[in-house]
Amino acid sequence: MNTFDQAHIWHPYAKIPNEVSTHVVKSAEGVYLNLENDKRVVDGMSSWWSAIHGYNHPTLNQAITTQLGKMSHVMFGGLTHDPAIALAKTLIEITPENLTKVFFTDSGSVAVEAALKMALQYWHNKGQSDKHKFVTIRGGYHGDTFGAMSVCDPDNGMHHLFSSVLPKHYFVKSPSMEPMDDALQDLESTLKQHSSSIAAMILEPVVQGAGGMRLYNPQYLTKAKALCEQHDVLFILDEIATGFGRTGELFALEYVEVEPDILCLGKALTGGYMSLAATLTTDKISQGVGTLMHGPTFMANPLACSVANASIELLLSSNWQDNIADIEAVLHSELSTLRQHEKVADVRILGAIGVVELTEEMDMEIVQNLLIENGVWLRPYGKLLYTMPPFIINKQELLLITKAIKAVIETL
Numbered sequence: 001m002n003t004f005d006q007a008h009i010w011h012p013y014a015k016i017p018n019e020v021s022t023h024v025v026k027s028a029e030g031v032y033l034n035l036e037n038d039k040r041v042v043d044g045m046s047s048w049w050s051a052i053h054g055y056n057h058p059t060l061n062q063a064i065t066t067q068l069g070k071m072s073h074v075m076f077g078g079l080t081h082d083p084a085i086a087l088a089k090t091l092i093e094i095t096p097e098n099l100t101k102v103f104f105t106d107s108g109s110v111a112v113e114a115a116l117k118m119a120l121q122y123w124h125n126k127g128q129s130d131k132h133k134f135v136t137i138r139g140g141y142h143g144d145t146f147g148a149m150s151v152c153d154p155d156n157g158m159h160h161l162f163s164s165v166l167p168k169h170y171f172v173k174s175p176s177m178e179p180m181d182d183a184l185q186d187l188e189s190t191l192k193q194h195s196s197s198i199a200a201m202i203l204e205p206v207v208q209g210a211g212g213m214r215l216y217n218p219q220y221l222t223k224a225k226a227l228c229e230q231h232d233v234l235f236i237l238d239e240i241a242t243g244f245g246r247t248g249e250l251f252a253l254e255y256v257e258v259e260p261d262i263l264c265l266g267k268a269l270t271g272g273y274m275s276l277a278a279t280l281t282t283d284k285i286s287q288g289v290g291t292l293m294h295g296p297t298f299m300a301n302p303l304a305c306s307v308a309n310a311s312i313e314l315l316l317s318s319n320w321q322d323n324i325a326d327i328e329a330v331l332h333s334e335l336s337t338l339r340q341h342e343k344v345a346d347v348r349i350l351g352a353i354g355v356v357e358l359t360e361e362m363d364m365e366i367v368q369n370l371l372i373e374n375g376v377w378l379r380p381y382g383k384l385l386y387t388m389p390p391f392i393i394n395k396q397e398l399l400l401i402t403k404a405i406k407a408v409i410e411t412l
């Protein structure tokens with residue numbers, strides 16, 4: 001813990017002074033974070049879904065250093081560069097066929113803002129300015145900026161402080177793992193009643209991340225997309241957390257081969273090296289949108305694009321499917337039995353994501369220290385103790401994580 005940090009610096013969703021200790025990281029290598037006092041912990045968080053290849057990777061380091069020797073940044077207004085062009089080509093190639101246009105931003109929240117703007121401008125230019133609301137499923141998370149906040153779960157406590165200034169959108173029941181449930185009916189009746197005022201539906205495919213780490217049946221996506229099409233409502237998928245292999249498919253939308261009108265990518269896009277995000281859309285929407293009124297200063301930063309290119313190449317040339325299947329198998333064999341534990345409400349596993357939901361909220365300070373004592377870095381919140389490790393993690397390192405999770409449950 002650093003006393004200056006504690007007295008002067010805000011951390012995510014925290015107070016000054018921070019109530020929960022922050023730990024100084026000196027360096028990071030592979031799956032390990034090297035903390036001060038020579039402590040070494042296995043990172044089970046991949047720095048919030050992003051460091052899929054681990055830290056200090058020679059190939060990624062090389063890509064960014066080579067680019068640094070050419071230029072670290074140039075404005076994207078009126079100028080362009082090879083790293084951005086190459087990245088846009090790759091993203092168009094690896095995402096659904098209908099997605100052919102790319103808007104680069106500097107963070108996931110801003111990629112969501114751009115997606116919402118695209119939808120609003122599209123209908124505005126078609127003379128349908130009344131279509132200015134969004135529909136989303138409860139339990140979602142799409143970022144911390146105002147547009148993104150307005151489509152996050154309205155009740156889970158993250159942003160409800162701002163509810164009086166946020167525009168009101170439509171929230172429908174979240175789907176479950178059941179193949180057919182009333183979530184679809186809720187969506188259908190909302191669309192039937194309000195589609196003349198709805199520009200788009202936005203949701204995270206298959207896994208709802210920061211809004212509660214829930215999984216749902218991918219079939220919902222196919223049916224929700226069909227309903228949206230039927231009611232002239234655009235379909236936005238936010239794959240900022242799920243993209244680039246995390247769920248076992250390259251993109252979670254591949255579980256059902258659904259084609260969104262707009263797709264948001266971020267987090268693992270650069271392998272966790274730099275902040276970069278992208279919003280993709282179709283020929284039709286881009287034509288309809290016209291001049292998109294957005295242009296961040298650091299749009300398509302060349303260092304970020306170059307490391308994104310290297311990260312995607314590294315991912316696609318690796319045995320990522322096998323690695324994730326191996327991780328999933330270990331998570332299943334080590335965590336599934338916890339379902340029977342009296343302090344455990346649920347266990348959810350998909351790809352390289354393992355979630356243990358407890359029956360009661362945890363004391364962050366106690367749990368965090370216990371995890372570090374067990375050689376592991378996880379960042380639990382509320383009742384959720386979860387891991388989404390780097391794809392390069394080996395079995396022994398992963399067992400350290402599952403053991404630490406069990407140790408927490410036993411000690412609480």
Ligand SMILES: *Cc1c(COP(=O)(O)O)cnc(C)c1O
Nearest residue numbers: 107108109141142143209240241
């Ligand atoms: C993290 C996240 C965002 C926001 O991305 P930032 O880069 O933190 O702004 C948006 N949507 C989803 C699904 C996310 O997981």
